[in-house]
Amino acid sequence: MKNRRELTKEYKNKRAAIKKRLNEFRKLSNKSRRQLFTELCFCLLTPQSNARHCDEAIQELKRRDLIFKGSASSIRPVLKGKARFHNKKARYIVGARACFDNSVLKSCDIPRIRELLVNNIKGLGYKEASHFLRNIGLGRDIAILDRHILKNLKIYGAITRVPASITPGMYLNIEEKAKKFARSVKIPLEELDLLFWSKETGGIFK
Numbered sequence: 001m002k003n004r005r006e007l008t009k010e011y012k013n014k015r016a017a018i019k020k021r022l023n024e025f026r027k028l029s030n031k032s033r034r035q036l037f038t039e040l041c042f043c044l045l046t047p048q049s050n051a052r053h054c055d056e057a058i059q060e061l062k063r064r065d066l067i068f069k070g071s072a073s074s075i076r077p078v079l080k081g082k083a084r085f086h087n088k089k090a091r092y093i094v095g096a097r098a099c100f101d102n103s104v105l106k107s108c109d110i111p112r113i114r115e116l117l118v119n120n121i122k123g124l125g126y127k128e129a130s131h132f133l134r135n136i137g138l139g140r141d142i143a144i145l146d147r148h149i150l151k152n153l154k155i156y157g158a159i160t161r162v163p164a165s166i167t168p169g170m171y172l173n174i175e176e177k178a179k180k181f182a183r184s185v186k187i188p189l190e191e192l193d194l195l196f197w198s199k200e201t202g203g204i205f206k
C-alpha cells in the first residue's frame with residue numbers, strides 16, 4: 001500500500017490545475033442540448049479506448065456535421081482506429097439522439113440523473129454516465145471507476161482488488177469505498193478522479 005501522504009502532496013501541487021479544469025466543466029452544465037449531447041457522445045466512445053483519440057473522433061464528427069445527422073454507416077469510418085468497437089458505438093450515437101433528454105440534468109439528485117441516463121441510453125453504463133456528468137460539472141458525489149481509478153484505489157488500499165468486470169451493485173459498492181477514501185485523504189471525490197488520471201496519463205484531460 002502506497003503512502004497516502006505522497007498522494008496529498010501531489011494533490012497540493014496539482015490542485016490549482018484540477019480546480020481550473022473542473023470549473024471549465026461546470027460551465028458546460030448551462031450549454032445547449034447540442035453541446036451537451038456532443039459531450040455524451042464522447043463518453044459513449046471512451047470505454048476501452050484512448051480518451052484523446054475519442055476526442056479527435058468527436059471533433060471530426062463535428063466538422064463533418066455527423067453527430068446529429070449522420071447515419072451509423074457514415075459515423076463508423078470516423079471512429080475506426082480511434083475508438084474500439086466502432087461499429088457498435090456508431091449505432092449507440094445514432095440511438096442516443098432520440099433518448100437524450102437534457103431536461104433531466106436540471107434535477108439536484110445526481111444519482112437519480114445517472115440512473116435515468118443508464119436506463120434510457122444504450123451503451124451508457126454507470127462509468128460512462130458518471131464520466132458524462134463530471135464532464136458537464138455535475139460529478140461532485142459520484143465516481144468514474146475506470147481502470148486508472150480502480151488501479152489507484154487498490155494501490156492506496158481503498159479496495160483489495162481490481163475486479164475483472166463490475167456489476168451495477170459492485171459499482172455502487174466500490175463507489176462508496178472511493179467516497180470514504182476521498183474523505184480520509186481530504187480530497188474531493190471529483191478532484192481525486194482527475195488526480196489519479198493525471199498520475200497515470202501525465203496530464204489533466206477529461
